[in-house]
Amino acid sequence: MQRILSTELPAHVGTTVTIAGWVHRRRLLKSVAFLIVRDAAGLSQVVVTEPGPRAAIEALSEETVVEVTAEVTANAAAPAGVELTTPSVRVLSSAPPVPLPFELHRPALGAGLATQLDHAALALRHPTRATALRVAAAAAAGFRATLEAQRFVEIHTPKIVGTATESGATVFTLDYFGRPAYLAQSPQFYKQLMVGVFERVYEVGPVFRAEPHDTSRHLAQYTSLDAELGFVTDHRDVMAVLTTVVAGMTATVAERTGIAVPPVPSEIPAVHFSEALRIAGAPADEPDLAPAHERALGEWARREHGSDFVFVTGYPMAKRPFYTHPQPSDPRWSNSFDLLFRGLELTTGGQRLHRYEDYLAVAPDPGAIAGYLDGFKYGMPPHGGFAIGLERFVARLLEASNVREVTAFPRDLHRVTP
């Protein structure tokens, strides 16, 4: 018999159907037993009153995979108003009759994060953990769809690179057929070079950071949502695209998962770094924004503009990577920006240098990145771009306290399995 999903049951009241999924919970009362079956779509309640089926259900352990053929019966008290009655239950795949390391049927996972991560294949089955990954999938889909509609082309770039350069992040070294190579900390150079081919490009892919930070925000591998576009006037063209992207991501998340998302203004408020320091009450000679300053800016944007988002532009050149384009009117500042979401940095971007001679003048070691700089010899338009860390975006949207809670199999200083 054709299997249907838990969410399709209400349309089948009065008929006999087959569902399949995992034994999520059993409630063995005196006169009746309830078997809650979980599939990818949700939960189904199976009601057992006959002694034979009851004995079968008593023998099942949690997470056993079962197929249930039963009648769909309306019951206002049951989840979604339906339950399955007079069932026959077939075991598709048994789970060992030993206690699970933690229970999945409670609203919140009781186990600590380390235990969850040790048993990720089980923990991710919990609805809160699974939902976070669905939010990530929806956010990535929204990112792609928004950019495709603006004629961005998807690219796939090397994750193994010959030189350990760029923004100064610490990289992983590997043995590449007997010589050293490095894991790419970002597709920065490649997406810039591809502006020379397609004008507008994006990539969704893993990036790698060997930073020994043991924090709630850092991962050794994360998914970077990168975009880069040519023929810009300056960083404001990049900010305009980013604004549509963030709106597309939140809209797709809301549409697919029903999660509440903040509105994204069609024009996100923007303040120059020098003004941001004043708003945050910081000394005028501070070289960067501290977390407390970012929080103050978030509160200011909410109070003055009713916005959960605020752009800070013009960061000091001294604090930005060498490929950043200076602010033409005052080269102490840069044509770069951060986008803050609820007082936390969500993404960084800006206009890049586009002239070969400018790169030769500022690159710390032009010889080491000659293969990359060569691309700028051939004529590159003014361009810029941005990168969004997918896991950070999801963590902030869901207000998760640790990025590992929204990552399937996180990699960090201490963890390289499972």
Added chain:
Amino acid sequence: MQRILSTELPAHVGTTVTIAGWVHRRRLLKSVAFLIVRDAAGLSQVVVTEPGPRAAIEALSEETVVEVTAEVTANAAAPAGVELTTPSVRVLSSAPPVPLPFELHRPALGAGLATQLDHAALALRHPTRATALRVAAAAAAGFRATLEAQRFVEIHTPKIVGTATESGATVFTLDYFGRPAYLAQSPQFYKQLMVGVFERVYEVGPVFRAEPHDTSRHLAQYTSLDAELGFVTDHRDVMAVLTTVVAGMTATVAERTGIAVPPVPSEIPAVHFSEALRIAGAPADEPDLAPAHERALGEWARREHGSDFVFVTGYPMAKRPFYTHPQPSDPRWSNSFDLLFRGLELTTGGQRLHRYEDYLAVAPDPGAIAGYLDGFKYGMPPHGGFAIGLERFVARLLEASNVREVTAFPRDLHRVTP
């Protein structure tokens, strides 16, 4: 003035517009000069008759980035029936006045593959190379859209893994905070574990192979299109999904790029391995199909079924990875398949083992992959999946002789830059 694209010119005849792009070619005749400007959408022909503008154009070098404001004039002899007249040309970004390593305006790139790869940022601007990457982008989009429509969920899995196991491919070793770790040769284990969460999952991401093969088909990094689905009866359910995926990929390629694609039958012909040997004229005890056998099968499928595609099923267990599910009726054979496209293997897939005890029985070193096998303790439904190498798919579709011709920045035994 708002910039328009080369392909939008025919809609603007009689008006003054601005285009921008790269100096693709100049043709300096006696009484007239032609400037061909290339943008991401195509080519525009600019006609120069006045001495001042002509001198400006004579001074330009190829690949200089220019902005041209001019009148759109109908001319049946010009590309797309329009040309730009009485232009004013502004240089947005100059290219050094030295000869390029090869010319971009010829129908085929004259340079050898090694030279193209050395100057990839330039070579990829050639229409044939750029089109191949657009085909790859379209194929990936078709892959995702087809699976999303069948409720597959996108996942992102670790590319750094703790154990060098799985199908036996050679892996890259890296220094992971002072201890050895490995680059993932596939998301195989992770996509299987995620079937326990979402039932149906897919991933588009890089995979890494340290195989020292210096061939036209092997790369050290390629983009793998992976899918895995639970609650299957056997491998035939996986083949049915793969058939829709290949049809979705080719349809999206045709729609976006206009490239001619072969029809994908709604039911691709399938032959069992033992029958395939007979068709190919191979001895009945051959353990695998040689390239000549695959070609013979491709010819047979075309002749007997009018199909460019053919499935070979039931490969000997001895030749498949340990996680392959045996054929229940005869465990010498497996519930696996290859999909051949024009006589070449396009993708491999099959049903996997789903019981913990089965893995313990067959894994070469269960202890080394304990973190992965743990996931099977918790109840996994019968499942299977497949993986398509994106670059190989594109190479075969375009009949490129070397997979490097359709890869932006290939990585191989000899090449880790640019």
